[in-house]
Amino acid sequence: MKKPRKILSGLVIAGFALLYFTSMMPETKSYPPFLNKAKQLGFPAKDCSYCHTSPQGGDQNNARGNWLIAQKKERNAYAVDVSWLKDYKATETTKAAPKKSGKKKT
Numbered sequence: 001m002k003k004p005r006k007i008l009s010g011l012v013i014a015g016f017a018l019l020y021f022t023s024m025m026p027e028t029k030s031y032p033p034f035l036n037k038a039k040q041l042g043f044p045a046k047d048c049s050y051c052h053t054s055p056q057g058g059d060q061n062n063a064r065g066n067w068l069i070a071q072k073k074e075r076n077a078y079a080v081d082v083s084w085l086k087d088y089k090a091t092e093t094t095k096a097a098p099k100k101s102g103k104k105k106t
Contacts, residue, residue: 032057037082064088 038045048057051065061069067088068080075084 034080034082038085041083041085043082043085063090 032048035045035048035050038050043050045051047055049055049062051061051068052058053060053062064085068082068084071077071084071087072080
């Protein structure tokens, strides 16, 4: 009857290991529902790159994301509110460059 006891102790150890590793993972700073809220408010957000440098989101913010973080501090808010984007004014350096067509001018 030692075999079930070994299985149980192995499961307990595995459970604690899983709990430990998930608690040590870095906290995610982006919040995926922000994308849905931005779309609902009429912003042209297609993916997380609307506020982040990467389409998957993450720690690196673009100018719009940095502006939202600054607004959070300025407003002493607990969290970013996507509706603040209505006050965001992109500068010439942060606006997207026009796409080039593949045609050469002659």
